[in-house]
Amino acid sequence: MRLFATETSPYARKVRIVLLEKNIPCEVEWVNLRTQDHAALAHNPLGKIPVLLRNDGSAVYDSAVIVQYLEVLRPDPAIIPKDPEARIEALRVEALASGIMDTTIAWVLEQRHAADCQDLNMLQRARGKVTTALAMLQEETMAWKDVGSAPVLNLSQIATVAAVGYVDLRAPDFLVQFPDLLAWMHSMRLRPSVSATLPQ
Template sequence: MRLYATPTSPYARKVRIVLAEKHLPYDLEWVDLRSADHPAKSVNPLGKIPVLVLNDGTPVYDSSVIVQYLDLAHPEPPLIPTDLPGRLRALRGEALADGVMDSTITWVMEQRHSSECQDGALLARMRTKVITALSMLQAQVPQWQDKDKADHLELPEIAAIAAIAYVDLRAPEFLLGFADLMAWYQRMRHRPSIADTAATA
Protein backbone atom coordinates (compact mmCIF):
# COMPACT_ATOMS: atom_id res chain seq x y z
CA MET A 1 0.00 0.00 0.00
CA ARG A 2 1.04 3.58 -0.59
CA LEU A 3 -0.15 6.54 1.47
CA TYR A 4 -0.07 10.06 0.06
CA ALA A 5 0.15 12.60 2.87
CA THR A 6 1.67 15.84 4.10
CA PRO A 7 3.85 16.01 7.22
CA THR A 8 1.44 18.21 9.19
CA SER A 9 -1.98 16.96 8.05
CA PRO A 10 -3.96 15.81 11.12
CA TYR A 11 -6.16 13.65 8.91
CA ALA A 12 -3.11 11.86 7.50
CA ARG A 13 -1.71 11.58 11.04
CA LYS A 14 -4.89 9.77 12.10
CA VAL A 15 -4.47 7.25 9.27
CA ARG A 16 -0.77 6.79 10.00
CA ILE A 17 -1.50 6.03 13.65
CA VAL A 18 -4.11 3.47 12.59
CA LEU A 19 -1.61 1.81 10.24
CA ALA A 20 0.96 1.74 13.04
CA GLU A 21 -1.47 0.33 15.60
CA LYS A 22 -2.36 -2.44 13.15
CA HIS A 23 1.32 -3.03 12.24
CA LEU A 24 0.53 -2.73 8.54
CA PRO A 25 3.42 -2.04 6.14
CA TYR A 26 3.03 0.76 3.61
CA ASP A 27 5.02 3.21 1.55
CA LEU A 28 4.68 6.86 2.55
CA GLU A 29 4.90 9.57 -0.09
CA TRP A 30 4.90 13.22 0.97
CA VAL A 31 2.85 15.51 -1.24
CA ASP A 32 3.23 19.25 -1.84
CA LEU A 33 -0.37 20.41 -2.13
CA ARG A 34 0.81 23.72 -3.63
CA SER A 35 2.10 21.89 -6.67
CA ALA A 36 -0.28 22.00 -9.64
CA ASP A 37 0.45 18.38 -10.54
CA HIS A 38 1.11 16.68 -7.21
CA PRO A 39 0.74 12.87 -7.42
CA ALA A 40 -2.35 12.60 -5.21
CA LYS A 41 -4.36 14.29 -7.98
CA SER A 42 -3.90 11.24 -10.18
CA VAL A 43 -5.70 9.03 -7.64
CA ASN A 44 -8.12 11.48 -6.01
CA PRO A 45 -10.01 13.85 -8.32
CA LEU A 46 -10.37 16.31 -5.43
CA GLY A 47 -6.60 16.45 -5.07
CA LYS A 48 -6.91 16.08 -1.29
CA ILE A 49 -4.89 13.96 1.09
CA PRO A 50 -4.66 11.48 2.64
CA VAL A 51 -5.13 8.92 -0.09
CA LEU A 52 -4.34 5.25 0.45
CA VAL A 53 -3.63 3.29 -2.72
CA LEU A 54 -4.15 -0.43 -2.22
CA ASN A 55 -1.86 -3.07 -3.65
CA ASP A 56 -4.26 -3.63 -6.56
CA GLY A 57 -4.21 0.10 -7.39
CA THR A 58 -7.57 0.98 -5.84
CA PRO A 59 -7.49 4.45 -4.24
CA VAL A 60 -9.24 4.99 -0.90
CA TYR A 61 -10.12 8.47 0.42
CA ASP A 62 -10.90 10.37 2.71
CA SER A 63 -9.41 9.69 6.15
CA SER A 64 -12.62 8.37 7.71
CA VAL A 65 -13.21 6.01 4.78
CA ILE A 66 -9.59 4.85 4.93
CA VAL A 67 -9.86 4.09 8.64
CA GLN A 68 -13.07 2.11 8.24
CA TYR A 69 -11.63 0.21 5.28
CA LEU A 70 -8.50 -0.72 7.24
CA ASP A 71 -10.52 -1.92 10.22
CA LEU A 72 -12.70 -4.11 8.00
CA ALA A 73 -9.88 -5.44 5.84
CA HIS A 74 -7.52 -6.00 8.78
CA PRO A 75 -9.78 -6.57 11.80
CA GLU A 76 -7.01 -7.33 14.30
CA PRO A 77 -6.62 -5.45 16.48
CA PRO A 78 -10.12 -3.94 16.25
CA LEU A 79 -10.15 -0.14 16.42
CA ILE A 80 -13.91 0.25 15.84
CA PRO A 81 -16.25 -1.96 17.90
CA THR A 82 -18.60 -4.19 15.93
CA ASP A 83 -21.62 -3.77 18.22
CA LEU A 84 -23.92 -0.93 17.22
CA PRO A 85 -23.61 1.22 20.39
CA GLY A 86 -19.83 0.82 20.42
CA ARG A 87 -19.53 1.58 16.72
CA LEU A 88 -21.68 4.68 17.10
CA ARG A 89 -19.55 5.85 20.03
CA ALA A 90 -16.34 5.36 18.03
CA LEU A 91 -17.56 7.10 14.88
CA ARG A 92 -19.08 9.95 16.86
CA GLY A 93 -15.77 10.39 18.69
CA GLU A 94 -13.94 10.51 15.37
CA ALA A 95 -16.43 13.07 14.04
CA LEU A 96 -15.86 15.29 17.09
CA ALA A 97 -12.07 15.15 16.68
CA ASP A 98 -12.35 15.75 12.93
CA GLY A 99 -14.47 18.81 13.73
CA VAL A 100 -11.62 20.14 15.85
CA MET A 101 -9.29 19.64 12.90
CA ASP A 102 -11.71 21.27 10.44
CA SER A 103 -12.31 24.32 12.64
CA THR A 104 -8.64 24.78 13.51
CA ILE A 105 -7.64 24.63 9.85
CA THR A 106 -10.29 27.22 8.97
CA TRP A 107 -9.01 29.44 11.80
CA VAL A 108 -5.40 29.03 10.65
CA MET A 109 -6.22 29.86 7.03
CA GLU A 110 -8.12 32.99 8.06
CA GLN A 111 -5.25 34.07 10.32
CA ARG A 112 -2.91 33.98 7.34
CA HIS A 113 -4.77 36.86 5.71
CA SER A 114 -3.54 40.36 6.43
CA SER A 115 -5.13 41.73 9.61
CA GLU A 116 -7.33 44.21 7.73
CA CYS A 117 -8.76 41.39 5.59
CA GLN A 118 -9.48 38.91 8.39
CA ASP A 119 -13.06 37.99 9.24
CA GLY A 120 -13.17 38.50 12.99
CA ALA A 121 -16.57 36.85 13.35
CA LEU A 122 -15.34 33.74 11.54
CA LEU A 123 -12.25 33.56 13.73
CA ALA A 124 -14.39 33.84 16.87
CA ARG A 125 -16.78 31.10 15.67
CA MET A 126 -13.98 28.70 14.87
CA ARG A 127 -12.29 29.34 18.21
CA THR A 128 -15.56 28.70 20.05
CA LYS A 129 -16.09 25.44 18.15
CA VAL A 130 -12.60 24.22 19.00
CA ILE A 131 -12.83 25.18 22.68
CA THR A 132 -16.25 23.54 23.02
CA ALA A 133 -15.07 20.32 21.39
CA LEU A 134 -11.88 20.26 23.49
CA SER A 135 -14.06 20.49 26.59
CA MET A 136 -15.92 17.38 25.45
CA LEU A 137 -12.64 15.57 24.75
CA GLN A 138 -11.35 16.48 28.20
CA ALA A 139 -14.47 14.89 29.70
CA GLN A 140 -13.31 11.60 28.15
CA VAL A 141 -9.92 11.64 29.88
CA PRO A 142 -11.01 9.57 32.92
CA GLN A 143 -11.95 6.75 30.52
CA TRP A 144 -8.65 7.05 28.65
CA GLN A 145 -6.22 7.22 31.59
CA ASP A 146 -4.35 3.95 30.90
CA LYS A 147 -4.51 4.01 27.11
CA ASP A 148 -0.79 4.75 26.80
CA LYS A 149 -0.15 1.18 28.00
CA ALA A 150 -3.05 -0.52 26.19
CA ASP A 151 -2.46 -3.33 23.71
CA HIS A 152 -4.07 -1.14 21.07
CA LEU A 153 -5.93 2.12 20.78
CA GLU A 154 -9.47 2.61 19.52
CA LEU A 155 -10.55 5.16 16.95
CA PRO A 156 -11.78 7.90 19.35
CA GLU A 157 -8.41 8.14 21.10
CA ILE A 158 -6.50 8.02 17.81
CA ALA A 159 -8.59 10.80 16.30
CA ALA A 160 -8.35 12.85 19.51
CA ILE A 161 -4.55 12.59 19.52
CA ALA A 162 -4.35 13.73 15.89
CA ALA A 163 -6.65 16.67 16.62
CA ILE A 164 -4.94 17.78 19.85
CA ALA A 165 -1.51 17.54 18.22
CA TYR A 166 -2.65 19.77 15.36
CA VAL A 167 -4.11 22.37 17.71
CA ASP A 168 -0.89 22.24 19.73
CA LEU A 169 1.07 22.86 16.52
CA ARG A 170 -1.04 25.66 15.04
CA ALA A 171 -3.04 27.27 17.86
CA PRO A 172 -1.60 26.19 21.24
CA GLU A 173 -3.38 29.04 22.99
CA PHE A 174 -6.64 27.14 22.47
CA LEU A 175 -5.34 24.43 24.80
CA LEU A 176 -4.89 26.71 27.79
CA GLY A 177 -7.25 25.65 30.54
CA PHE A 178 -7.31 21.99 29.52
CA ALA A 179 -4.72 20.68 31.98
CA ASP A 180 -6.16 17.16 32.28
CA LEU A 181 -6.42 16.77 28.51
CA MET A 182 -2.87 18.02 27.99
CA ALA A 183 -1.46 15.78 30.73
CA TRP A 184 -3.06 12.78 29.02
CA TYR A 185 -1.79 13.94 25.63
CA GLN A 186 1.76 14.29 26.96
CA ARG A 187 1.67 10.71 28.25
CA MET A 188 0.29 9.40 24.98
CA ARG A 189 3.01 11.12 22.95
CA HIS A 190 5.48 8.42 24.05
CA ARG A 191 3.47 5.56 22.56
CA PRO A 192 5.39 4.34 19.46
CA SER A 193 2.50 4.76 17.02
CA ILE A 194 2.16 8.37 18.12
CA ALA A 195 5.83 9.27 18.54
CA ASP A 196 6.71 7.82 15.14
CA THR A 197 4.02 9.83 13.32
CA ALA A 198 4.69 13.24 14.90
CA ALA A 199 4.66 16.23 12.57
CA THR A 200 8.04 16.92 11.01
CA ALA A 201 7.39 20.52 10.00
Protein backbone atom coordinates in the same frame (compact mmCIF):
# COMPACT_ATOMS: atom_id res chain seq x y z
CA MET B 1 0.19 -0.05 -0.34
CA ARG B 2 1.12 3.60 -0.48
CA LEU B 3 -0.27 6.50 1.54
CA PHE B 4 -0.11 10.00 0.09
CA ALA B 5 0.15 12.44 2.98
CA THR B 6 1.66 15.63 4.35
CA GLU B 7 3.65 15.66 7.56
CA THR B 8 1.30 18.10 9.30
CA SER B 9 -2.11 16.80 8.15
CA PRO B 10 -4.12 15.60 11.16
CA TYR B 11 -6.28 13.46 8.86
CA ALA B 12 -3.19 11.71 7.49
CA ARG B 13 -1.83 11.34 11.00
CA LYS B 14 -4.99 9.53 12.06
CA VAL B 15 -4.50 7.03 9.25
CA ARG B 16 -0.78 6.66 9.98
CA ILE B 17 -1.52 5.85 13.62
CA VAL B 18 -4.08 3.24 12.56
CA LEU B 19 -1.53 1.64 10.22
CA LEU B 20 1.01 1.43 13.04
CA GLU B 21 -1.48 0.19 15.62
CA LYS B 22 -2.60 -2.55 13.24
CA ASN B 23 0.97 -3.25 12.06
CA ILE B 24 -0.02 -2.89 8.39
CA PRO B 25 2.97 -2.27 6.10
CA CYS B 26 2.49 0.87 4.01
CA GLU B 27 4.84 3.20 2.19
CA VAL B 28 4.24 6.89 2.90
CA GLU B 29 4.79 9.39 0.09
CA TRP B 30 4.93 13.04 1.18
CA VAL B 31 3.23 15.48 -1.14
CA ASN B 32 3.26 19.26 -1.41
CA LEU B 33 -0.34 20.40 -1.76
CA ARG B 34 0.78 23.82 -2.99
CA THR B 35 2.06 22.37 -6.24
CA GLN B 36 -0.48 22.05 -9.04
CA ASP B 37 0.57 18.55 -10.08
CA HIS B 38 1.21 16.79 -6.76
CA ALA B 39 1.05 13.00 -6.80
CA ALA B 40 -2.26 12.62 -4.94
CA LEU B 41 -4.14 14.40 -7.75
CA ALA B 42 -3.79 11.37 -9.97
CA HIS B 43 -5.75 9.30 -7.44
CA ASN B 44 -8.17 11.80 -5.88
CA PRO B 45 -9.67 14.42 -8.21
CA LEU B 46 -10.24 16.72 -5.24
CA GLY B 47 -6.51 16.76 -4.60
CA LYS B 48 -7.02 16.18 -0.89
CA ILE B 49 -4.99 13.92 1.33
CA PRO B 50 -4.72 11.35 2.70
CA VAL B 51 -5.15 8.98 -0.21
CA LEU B 52 -4.45 5.28 0.20
CA LEU B 53 -3.31 3.55 -2.98
CA ARG B 54 -4.12 -0.14 -2.72
CA ASN B 55 -1.96 -2.89 -4.17
CA ASP B 56 -4.35 -3.31 -7.11
CA GLY B 57 -3.90 0.37 -8.02
CA SER B 58 -7.30 1.55 -6.77
CA ALA B 59 -7.50 4.49 -4.39
CA VAL B 60 -9.35 4.97 -1.09
CA TYR B 61 -10.11 8.39 0.40
CA ASP B 62 -10.89 10.26 2.76
CA SER B 63 -9.42 9.50 6.19
CA ALA B 64 -12.63 8.12 7.71
CA VAL B 65 -13.14 5.80 4.72
CA ILE B 66 -9.50 4.71 4.79
CA VAL B 67 -9.81 3.81 8.48
CA GLN B 68 -12.91 1.73 7.76
CA TYR B 69 -11.08 0.00 4.90
CA LEU B 70 -8.09 -0.81 7.11
CA GLU B 71 -10.41 -2.29 9.73
CA VAL B 72 -11.90 -4.58 7.07
CA LEU B 73 -8.47 -5.41 5.66
CA ARG B 74 -7.09 -6.42 9.06
CA PRO B 75 -9.89 -6.92 11.61
CA ASP B 76 -7.49 -7.95 14.37
CA PRO B 77 -6.57 -6.00 16.38
CA ALA B 78 -9.84 -4.13 16.17
CA ILE B 79 -9.83 -0.37 16.63
CA ILE B 80 -13.57 0.04 16.05
CA PRO B 81 -15.80 -1.70 18.61
CA LYS B 82 -18.08 -4.42 17.29
CA ASP B 83 -20.82 -3.72 19.85
CA PRO B 84 -23.32 -1.43 18.05
CA GLU B 85 -23.63 1.15 20.83
CA ALA B 86 -19.86 1.29 21.42
CA ARG B 87 -19.31 1.57 17.68
CA ILE B 88 -21.64 4.55 17.38
CA GLU B 89 -19.90 6.17 20.34
CA ALA B 90 -16.48 5.72 18.70
CA LEU B 91 -17.75 7.18 15.42
CA ARG B 92 -19.28 10.11 17.33
CA VAL B 93 -15.94 10.95 18.93
CA GLU B 94 -14.23 10.58 15.55
CA ALA B 95 -16.74 13.05 14.07
CA LEU B 96 -16.12 15.48 16.94
CA ALA B 97 -12.36 15.22 16.39
CA SER B 98 -12.79 15.74 12.65
CA GLY B 99 -14.85 18.86 13.34
CA ILE B 100 -12.02 20.20 15.48
CA MET B 101 -9.57 19.55 12.65
CA ASP B 102 -11.82 21.18 10.04
CA THR B 103 -12.48 24.27 12.13
CA THR B 104 -8.87 24.70 13.24
CA ILE B 105 -7.70 24.50 9.63
CA ALA B 106 -10.26 27.15 8.65
CA TRP B 107 -9.01 29.33 11.53
CA VAL B 108 -5.39 28.89 10.42
CA LEU B 109 -6.17 29.79 6.82
CA GLU B 110 -8.06 32.91 7.89
CA GLN B 111 -5.15 33.92 10.13
CA ARG B 112 -2.86 33.87 7.09
CA HIS B 113 -4.69 36.79 5.51
CA ALA B 114 -3.39 40.29 6.05
CA ALA B 115 -4.62 41.64 9.40
CA ASP B 116 -6.95 44.18 7.77
CA CYS B 117 -8.52 41.45 5.61
CA GLN B 118 -9.29 38.92 8.33
CA ASP B 119 -12.89 38.09 9.23
CA LEU B 120 -12.72 38.66 12.98
CA ASN B 121 -16.21 37.29 13.56
CA MET B 122 -15.29 34.08 11.78
CA LEU B 123 -12.10 33.76 13.85
CA GLN B 124 -14.05 34.24 17.07
CA ARG B 125 -16.71 31.71 16.07
CA ALA B 126 -14.10 29.16 15.06
CA ARG B 127 -12.22 29.56 18.32
CA GLY B 128 -15.45 29.13 20.26
CA LYS B 129 -16.36 25.95 18.39
CA VAL B 130 -12.93 24.42 18.86
CA THR B 131 -12.70 25.20 22.57
CA THR B 132 -16.21 23.88 23.20
CA ALA B 133 -15.32 20.65 21.40
CA LEU B 134 -11.99 20.39 23.23
CA ALA B 135 -13.86 20.63 26.53
CA MET B 136 -15.92 17.59 25.46
CA LEU B 137 -12.78 15.69 24.46
CA GLN B 138 -11.21 16.48 27.82
CA GLU B 139 -14.20 14.81 29.47
CA GLU B 140 -13.76 11.77 27.20
CA THR B 141 -10.08 11.39 28.10
CA MET B 142 -10.86 11.23 31.82
CA ALA B 143 -11.85 7.59 31.21
CA TRP B 144 -8.68 6.86 29.20
CA LYS B 145 -6.07 7.33 31.92
CA ASP B 146 -4.08 4.14 31.28
CA VAL B 147 -4.67 3.83 27.57
CA GLY B 148 -1.03 4.58 26.66
CA SER B 149 -0.05 1.04 27.66
CA ALA B 150 -3.12 -0.66 26.17
CA PRO B 151 -2.57 -3.42 23.58
CA VAL B 152 -4.18 -1.23 20.91
CA LEU B 153 -5.72 2.23 20.72
CA ASN B 154 -9.32 2.53 19.62
CA LEU B 155 -10.74 4.91 17.03
CA SER B 156 -11.88 7.48 19.60
CA GLN B 157 -8.41 7.75 21.08
CA ILE B 158 -6.63 7.83 17.73
CA ALA B 159 -8.90 10.58 16.40
CA THR B 160 -8.43 12.56 19.61
CA VAL B 161 -4.64 12.35 19.35
CA ALA B 162 -4.77 13.57 15.76
CA ALA B 163 -7.12 16.46 16.50
CA VAL B 164 -5.53 17.70 19.72
CA GLY B 165 -2.07 17.28 18.22
CA TYR B 166 -3.02 19.55 15.35
CA VAL B 167 -4.48 22.21 17.66
CA ASP B 168 -1.28 22.02 19.70
CA LEU B 169 0.73 22.57 16.51
CA ARG B 170 -1.27 25.44 15.02
CA ALA B 171 -3.19 27.10 17.86
CA PRO B 172 -1.61 25.99 21.17
CA ASP B 173 -3.22 28.83 23.13
CA PHE B 174 -6.60 27.14 22.54
CA LEU B 175 -5.41 24.34 24.85
CA VAL B 176 -4.25 26.43 27.80
CA GLN B 177 -7.59 26.07 29.57
CA PHE B 178 -7.53 22.27 29.25
CA PRO B 179 -4.67 21.05 31.48
CA ASP B 180 -6.09 17.54 31.87
CA LEU B 181 -6.35 17.12 28.11
CA LEU B 182 -2.79 18.37 27.68
CA ALA B 183 -1.55 16.00 30.37
CA TRP B 184 -3.26 13.10 28.60
CA MET B 185 -1.66 14.09 25.29
CA HIS B 186 1.79 14.30 26.86
CA SER B 187 1.37 10.81 28.31
CA MET B 188 0.33 9.49 24.91
CA ARG B 189 3.56 10.69 23.30
CA LEU B 190 5.32 7.74 24.93
CA ARG B 191 3.34 5.38 22.69
CA PRO B 192 5.33 4.45 19.53
CA SER B 193 2.48 5.07 17.08
CA VAL B 194 1.96 8.54 18.51
CA SER B 195 5.61 9.57 18.79
CA ALA B 196 6.39 8.27 15.30
CA THR B 197 3.67 10.47 13.76
CA LEU B 198 4.38 13.76 15.56
CA PRO B 199 3.95 16.63 13.08
CA GLN B 200 7.23 18.07 11.85
